[in-house]
Amino acid sequence: MKDSVIEVRDFRKVYGDVIAVDGISFEVRQGEIFGLLGPNGAGKTSTLEVLEGLRSSDGGVLRIMGLDPTRESRKLRHLIGVQLQISGLPDSMRVDEAMKFFSAYHSVAPNYQLLDRLGLSEKITAQYHMLSTGLQRRLAIALALAHNPPVVLLDEPTAGLDVPSRNELHDLMGQLQTRGTTIILATHDMAEAEKMADRVAILLKGKIVALGTPRELTATGAGFTKVSVRTEGNVLFEPDLTFPGISQQAFKDEYAVYYSTDPGHTVLAIIAHIEAQGDTLIDLRVERPSLEERFLEITGKGGGQ
Amino acid sequence: MNAFANHFSFEFRTGIRDKTLLLMNYLFPIGLYIMLGLLMKDLNPPFVETMIPAFIIIAIMSGTVLSLPNPLVSARESGIFRSYKINGVPAISILTIPALTTVSHMVVVAVVITATAPLIFGAPTPLVWPGFILFFLLTAFAHAGLGMLISVISSSSRSVVLWSQLIFLPSMMIGGLMIPYEMLPDALGKIALLLPATYAMNVFQGFAQNQVAAIAPLWSVTILLAGGILSFSLANYLFCWDSRNKARRGHPAIALSTLLPYVLGIILL
Numbered sequence: 001m002k003d004s005v006i007e008v009r010d011f012r013k014v015y016g017d018v019i020a021v022d023g024i025s026f027e028v029r030q031g032e033i034f035g036l037l038g039p040n041g042a043g044k045t046s047t048l049e050v051l052e053g054l055r056s057s058d059g060g061v062l063r064i065m066g067l068d069p070t071r072e073s074r075k076l077r078h079l080i081g082v083q084l085q086i087s088g089l090p091d092s093m094r095v096d097e098a099m100k101f102f103s104a105y106h107s108v109a110p111n112y113q114l115l116d117r118l119g120l121s122e123k124i125t126a127q128y129h130m131l132s133t134g135l136q137r138r139l140a141i142a143l144a145l146a147h148n149p150p151v152v153l154l155d156e157p158t159a160g161l162d163v164p165s166r167n168e169l170h171d172l173m174g175q176l177q178t179r180g181t182t183i184i185l186a187t188h189d190m191a192e193a194e195k196m197a198d199r200v201a202i203l204l205k206g207k208i209v210a211l212g213t214p215r216e217l218t219a220t221g222a223g224f225t226k227v228s229v230r231t232e233g234n235v236l237f238e239p240d241l242t243f244p245g246i247s248q249q250a251f252k253d254e255y256a257v258y259y260s261t262d263p264g265h266t267v268l269a270i271i272a273h274i275e276a277q278g279d280t281l282i283d284l285r286v287e288r289p290s291l292e293e294r295f296l297e298i299t300g301k302g303g304g305q
Numbered sequence: 306m307n308a309f310a311n312h313f314s315f316e317f318r319t320g321i322r323d324k325t326l327l328l329m330n331y332l333f334p335i336g337l338y339i340m341l342g343l344l345m346k347d348l349n350p351p352f353v354e355t356m357i358p359a360f361i362i363i364a365i366m367s368g369t370v371l372s373l374p375n376p377l378v379s380a381r382e383s384g385i386f387r388s389y390k391i392n393g394v395p396a397i398s399i400l401t402i403p404a405l406t407t408v409s410h411m412v413v414v415a416v417v418i419t420a421t422a423p424l425i426f427g428a429p430t431p432l433v434w435p436g437f438i439l440f441f442l443l444t445a446f447a448h449a450g451l452g453m454l455i456s457v458i459s460s461s462s463r464s465v466v467l468w469s470q471l472i473f474l475p476s477m478m479i480g481g482l483m484i485p486y487e488m489l490p491d492a493l494g495k496i497a498l499l500l501p502a503t504y505a506m507n508v509f510q511g512f513a514q515n516q517v518a519a520i521a522p523l524w525s526v527t528i529l530l531a532g533g534i535l536s537f538s539l540a541n542y543l544f545c546w547d548s549r550n551k552a553r554r555g556h557p558a559i560a561l562s563t564l565l566p567y568v569l570g571i572i573l574l
Contacts (some may be wrong), residue, residue: 052391053390053391054387054390054391054546054547075395077391077392078393082385082391082392084388084391086381086384086387087384087385087387087388087391088383088384088385088387088388089385089388090315090319090376090380090385091323092313092318092319092323093319097315100311101311101312101315102392102394104307104308104311104312105308105312105392105393105394106392106393107307107308119500140388143388143392207420264411300503
């Protein structure tokens with residue numbers, strides 16, 4: 001097992017009477033993309049902001065590469081790249097100036113190629129206030145990565161990005177991971193987390209209610225696999241018709257949709273029934289539960305597995 | 306050093322690119338200098354004797370007290386300081402570099418005023434140039450410190466205006482700029498000793514013009530220096546990165562202790 005780069009143990013964060021984060025623990029290994037998921041107010045941004053050294057912790061132990069983010073934030077600055085959910089740059093600062101400005105503080109040469117990679121080369125002399133929200137976010141990501149930090153903390157990086165930019169960022173994250181960069185990705189986008197993250201933690205009301213690989217999390221849910229079938233003669237459109245392992249069924253857009261705990265036997269039984277009735281199979285889809293469905297299942301029932 | 310130079314260069318350019326800063330750093334003080342100069346030359350001819358230091362002080366107050374705090378408050382409120390913090394920009398750079406660049410703009414304005422006032426208005430040039438430079442530096446230092454402190458303790462543009470005008474307007478009226486300090490009634494004279502402008506004019510009289518002043522100019526040097534040091538120290542102590550994170554080392558009311566040297570001035574002088 002690779003070394004733990006980020007360690008969070010019994011971490012608590014309190015705002016007045018509100019407990020934002022309530023004793024969570026997790027670790028992130030080197031080269032891992034770790035997804036931090038949760039509805040609004042779950043404690044994702046509070047966790048990230050304490051790890052980034054922007055806020056102090058109210059309990060527990062947090063370490064990034066062995067450093068305490070609150071006490072050793074200066075040492076940590078050059079080791080982490082941070083894209084904040086809410087931030088800004090001076091209105092009159094140009095894109096190239098921003099790259100030069102922050103690179104100088106990190107004591108590295110400006111990485112203009114990264115601006116090119118993130119689609120900012122045509123806007124290189126544009127002032128910050130002239131950039132669209134998506135371009136401002138791309139610039140924030142470029143600045144977070146410009147000094148090649150070994151640890152990257154991204155808070156909703158693809159919010160407001162168009163599809164090509166989102167794909168480009170995903171490719172970039174993949175490349176960073178190949179180079180051994182450790183990434184924490186806080187996101188609302190379940191498809192993104194499922195695609196990019198090696199492991200995810202689902203936060204709810206300040207607690208981690210699920211932690212594991214996306215496959216592990218989807219497997220530990222209610223475990224229903226969705227089987228959608230379309231036939232020429234619609235022989236499956238009978239409400240009383242049942243198959244092995246089925247817990248729920250519905251009919252939608254000429255498809256009979258079944259939720260099964262035993263998809264193998266369900267599919268075999270469905271095909272046998274279609275053949276026996278002399279109908280013809282047009283389409284058959286078997287989909288495992290998505291992370292989004294698992295997330296909704298967890299957050300919908302108020303947490304806990 | 307590269308980072309500092311780069312930051313300084315960016316802030317200096319911002320002082321020209323930003324229309325509000327351009328107005329307050331250059332257009333307002335130079336415009337006021339020309340208009341009031343023309344007016345006062347006829348209305349109050351003795352004013353010409355002190356117009357160079359008076360308009361330099363006005364320019365410095367315009368750049369430091371009126372215009373320096375607002376962009377800093379906006380930057381904090383819009384999350385710019387958060388971006389700075391996560392990228393390793395130290396608080397000391399955020400506090401000192403805008404002050405230094407503003408003072409650099411003020412040097413340009415001071416040169417314009419000093420070079421043109423004798424030609425346009427027949428104003429006397431300073432007799433002792435090192436004394437004149439001392440006057441400029443102390444005035445800029447004390448006012449830049451106050452500007453920084455206002456930016457740190459103000460939560461909005463409205464409170465910036467309030468604090469800034471509390472310094473600017475009394476300085477214009479009783480700070481010795483339009484009416485000599487010696488001519489003020491006793492009560493107003495005491496209040497005037499709360500204003501850096503009063504001491505700045507005194508330093509100019511004593512060290513740049515070799516005149517006998519109402520206050521021993523060495524006292525004024527000491528008070529301006531102490532006021533500047535105290536303001537910058539308090540600004541550094543009370544500095545807050547983030548309007549979303551209100552945690553700071555002390556209550557903003559501590560900022561009032563920056564008046565301590567000036568209050569001592571009232572007691573001692």
